[in-house]
Amino acid sequence: xxxxxxxxxxxxxxxxxxxxxxxxxxxxxxxxxxxxxxxxxxxxxxxxxxxxxxxxxxxxxxxxxxxxxxxxxxxxxxxxxxxxxxxxxxxxxxxxxxxxxxxxxxxxxxxxxxxxxxxxxxxxxxxxxxxxxxxxxxxxxxxxxxxxxxxxxxxxxxxxxxxxxxxxxxxxxxxxxxxxxxxxxxxxxxxxxxxxxxxxxxxxxxxxxxxxxxxxxxxxxxx
Amino acid sequence: xxxxxxxxxxxxxxxxxxxxxxxxxxxxxxxxxxxxxxxxxxxxxxxxxxxxxxxxxxxxxxxxxxxxxxxxxxxxxxxxxxxxxxxxxxxxxxxxxxxxxxxxxxxxxxxxxxxxxxxxxxxxxxxxxxxxxxxxxxxxxxxxxxxxxxxxxxxxxxxxxxxxxxxxxxxxxxxxxxxxxxxxxxxxxxxxxxxxxxxxxxxxxxxxxxxxxxxxxxxxxxx
DNA sequence: CGGCCCGTTGAAGCTAATCAATGGCCGTGG
DNA sequence: CCACGGCCATTGATTAGCTTCAACGGGCCG
Numbered sequence: 443x444x445x446x447x448x449x450x451x452x453x454x455x456x457x458x459x460x461x462x463x464x465x466x467x468x469x470x471x472x473x474x475x476x477x478x479x480x481x482x483x484x485x486x487x488x489x490x491x492x493x494x495x496x497x498x499x500x501x502x503x504x505x506x507x508x509x510x511x512x513x514x515x516x517x518x519x520x521x522x523x524x525x526x527x528x529x530x531x532x533x534x535x536x537x538x539x540x541x542x543x544x545x546x547x548x549x550x551x552x553x554x555x556x557x558x559x560x561x562x563x564x565x566x567x568x569x570x571x572x573x574x575x576x577x578x579x580x581x582x583x584x585x586x587x588x589x590x591x592x593x594x595x596x597x598x599x600x601x602x603x604x605x606x607x608x609x610x611x612x613x614x615x616x617x618x619x620x621x622x623x624x625x626x627x628x629x630x631x632x633x634x635x636x637x638x639x640x641x642x643x644x645x646x647x648x649x650x651x652x653x654x655x656x657x658x659x660x661x662x663x664x665x
Numbered sequence: 666x667x668x669x670x671x672x673x674x675x676x677x678x679x680x681x682x683x684x685x686x687x688x689x690x691x692x693x694x695x696x697x698x699x700x701x702x703x704x705x706x707x708x709x710x711x712x713x714x715x716x717x718x719x720x721x722x723x724x725x726x727x728x729x730x731x732x733x734x735x736x737x738x739x740x741x742x743x744x745x746x747x748x749x750x751x752x753x754x755x756x757x758x759x760x761x762x763x764x765x766x767x768x769x770x771x772x773x774x775x776x777x778x779x780x781x782x783x784x785x786x787x788x789x790x791x792x793x794x795x796x797x798x799x800x801x802x803x804x805x806x807x808x809x810x811x812x813x814x815x816x817x818x819x820x821x822x823x824x825x826x827x828x829x830x831x832x833x834x835x836x837x838x839x840x841x842x843x844x845x846x847x848x849x850x851x852x853x854x855x856x857x858x859x860x861x862x863x864x865x866x867x868x869x870x871x872x873x874x875x876x877x878x879x880x881x882x883x884x885x886x887x888x
Numbered sequence: 889c890g891g892c893c894c895g896t897t898g899a900a901g902c903t904a905a906t907c908a909a910t911g912g913c914c915g916t917g918g
Numbered sequence: 919c920c921a922c923g924g925c926c927a928t929t930g931a932t933t934a935g936c937t938t939c940a941a942c943g944g945g946c947c948g
Contacts, residue, residue, distance in 0.1 A: 506806060508888045514809045516802055529795040534802070564787050571794040572752040578801035579739055579757070583729060585808035586737045586848030587905095590936070617895060625809030627937055632896055648945095649895060665731045813904070840927060853904055855928055872912095872927060 468522055469566045471496045473548035478539035484526075487536045491528040493547045497521050500543030501614040504535040505622065515623035517577065518615065520604055524570055527553075540614050585625050588665075590634045593624040595663040598644070602654060609657075613650040691745055692789045694719045696771035701762035707749075710759045714751040716770045720744050723766030724837040727758040728845065738846035740800065741838065743827055747793055750776075763837050808848050811888075813857045816847040818886040821867070825877060832880075836873040 471494065478484055484495065487506060495502075502519040516535050519525050525537055527550070557564040584596050597620065601611055613620075621628045635652075638644045643660055645653040654660065694717065701707055707718065710729060718725075725742040739758050742748050748760055750773070780787040807819050820843065824834055836843075844851045858875075861867045866883055868876040877883065 508806075510888050512810060512888075514806050516805065529792060529799070534799070558784065561781065561784065561787065564784065564791070568787070568791045568794060569752060571791060571798055575794055575798040575801055576752070576757070578798055578805060582739065582801060582804050582808060583731075583737050585805060586845075587735060622809075628895080629897085629938080630936060633936095636896075665733050665735075850905060851927080852906080852929085856904090859928075 469496070469524060469563075469570060471524070471546050471548040471553070473546055473552075475544055475546050478543045478545070480539060480541050482539045482543075484537040484539065484543075484545065485533050487533055489533050490531060491526060491533045492550055493526060494524065494550050494553055495526045495537070495545045495547045496524045498544040498546055501540040502537055502543055502545070503540050503615065503619060504537045506535050513622045514625070515619060516581075517574075518619075518623070527567070527570065540619065590624075590626055590630050591637060591663055592665060593626065594620075594631065594634045594638065595643075595660040597624060598652065598654065599657065599660055599664065602657065607654075609654045610647075611652040611654060613652060617649070692719070692747060692786075692793060694747070694769050694771040694776070696769055696775075698767055698769050701766045701768070703762060703764050705762045705766075707760040707762065707766075707768065708756050710756055712756050713754060714749060714756045715773055716749060717747065717773050717776055718749045718760070718768045718770045719747045721767040721769055724763040725760055725766055725768070726763050726838065726842060727760045729758050736845045737848070738842060739804075740797075741842075741846070750790070750793065763842065813847075813849055813853050814860060814886055815888060816849065817843075817854065817857045817861065818866075818883040820847060821875065821877065822880065822883055822887065825880065830877075832877045833870075834875040834877060836875060840872070 473493075475498065478500075484502065485491075485493070497519050499521055502523075502525060504516045504519070504525060505513050506516065507513055517525070518540070519537075526533060526547075528534060553563075553567075557567055580600075584593055588596075598611065601607070601613070605611070615623075617628045617631050620626075621631045624631065626634075635644070635646055638660075639646050641659070643654075643656045643663075645655055647653055696716075698721065701723075707725065708714075708716070720742050722744055725746075725748060727739045727742070727748060728736050729739065730736055740748070741763070742760075749756060749770075751757060776786075776790075780790055803823075807816055811819075821834065824830070824836070828834070838846075840851045840854050843849075844854045847854065849857075858867070858869055861883075862869050864882070866877075866879045866886075868878055870876055
């Protein structure tokens with residue numbers, strides 16, 4: 443990890459942030475900017491949660507491990523997304539850079555102070571938590587009693603929506619990451635990619651470059 | 666559904682509510698009390714989310730349906746738990762009474778007004794969302810790539826913790842409810858109950874009355 | 889050019905789903 | 919009080935889908 447600057451000027455974050463009902467500007471943290479390389483840990487499960495983070499560029503994954511080594515990914519975070527904001531004293535997940543990543547971090551205590559004085563900020567934090575909740579609930583829907591094809595189709599469509607990509611999807615994450623997010627094995631994910639390509643719903647131009655050929659059919663698969 | 670009274674005096678809710686870090690009293694809504702019978706709908710997915718609810722007695726289930734009829738339960742709500750608090754205009758889940766239930770409801774707009782003035786209330790609402798998020802994330806962990814025994818063991822232990830039961834668990838919900846919560850079929854849930862009894866970890870005194878014989882072994886199963 | 893990592897593909901095994909039948913509990917009515 | 923019917927849970931037999939184990943391939947970097 444390398445620290446690049448402290449208290450830079452806030453640039454508006456252009457990435458889509460989940461819930462948007464009342465006209466609310468996306469949250470922008472203020473604090474120092476850091477960089478992380480591929481697979482580098484930003485914070486670990488169980489560490490003190492003193493800092494809150496926001497992705498500036500790249501993609502971050504959060505996950506928890508079971509005692510036997512199985513890994514469950516909780517989320518992929520894109521530019522604009524915040525993470526590491528805990529109610530308790532400790533981080534409940536590990537956060538790692540999927541590829542090269544830059545993040546802005548802010549002291550949690552500072553954010554709490556601001557929120558105590560600024561009702562608008564408090565509201566934003568609430569929306570943030572609610573947005574994460576919504577995400578997590580959608581994740582539950584994706585895992586319970588769904589076939590591999592349903593899970594992968596849903597995953598791809600979610601990525602399309604989040605990244606604003608029209609048809610050409612760049613997957614920053616490995617097959618293993620996808621498998622651990624969807625509760626499948628890497629082999630099943632790979633086979634399911636091939637299967638969807640066989641249906642002409644996607645085109646695997648490279649293993650991390652997917653063309654969405656028939657988004658509507660993918661939606662139908664999601665049921 | 667039957668309305669019983671309006672603006673009753675608030676009684677302190679004694680049920681355990683998830684996160685508890687700073688000394689915070691549990692949230693108590695103010696509003697009218699209603700009763701619902703078994704399987705009665707409190708609100709439906711897609712309806713306008715004008716009211717927020719808190720369970721006074723009984724158990725409530727929330728779920729979403731897929732187009733082919735599969736049902737994914739999101740949560741079981743016990744006394745003290747709040748539900749129906751949405752960011753958007755519509756309810757994202759359906760809420761039903763598992764058995765006989767009484768709830769207190771409050772106009773969302775009223776709650777919003779209070780929260781705008783009362784920073785302490787706003788904080789409570791945030792904690793509430795954060796608690797729900799934590800629950801949902803635990804649910805994700807329970808669904809991704811876990812065996813039926815792991816899921817059921819985790820479910821039973823979660824119930825023990827939430828209800829404060831020592832060893833004798835009263836299950837208010839049907840096997841179908843459990844199956845739809847855990848992403849399994851009713852047959853698998855039933856077989857897994859039998860399997861855990863075979864290991865002498867539980868004793869099925871009646872199909873809705875379970876004695877936890879070896880909580881530690883159940884925890885080990887959860888991995 | 890060679891090695892390594894990641895992804896794909898193949899074959900066999902296993903877990904949970906599906907299809908089907910039985911059993912037990914409870915409320916109703918004879 | 920007992921018989922019947924309906925609902926829920928359990929159990930059995932079979933099937934389907936995913937995992938596991940294994941080998942191969944292809945791209946990237948030294």
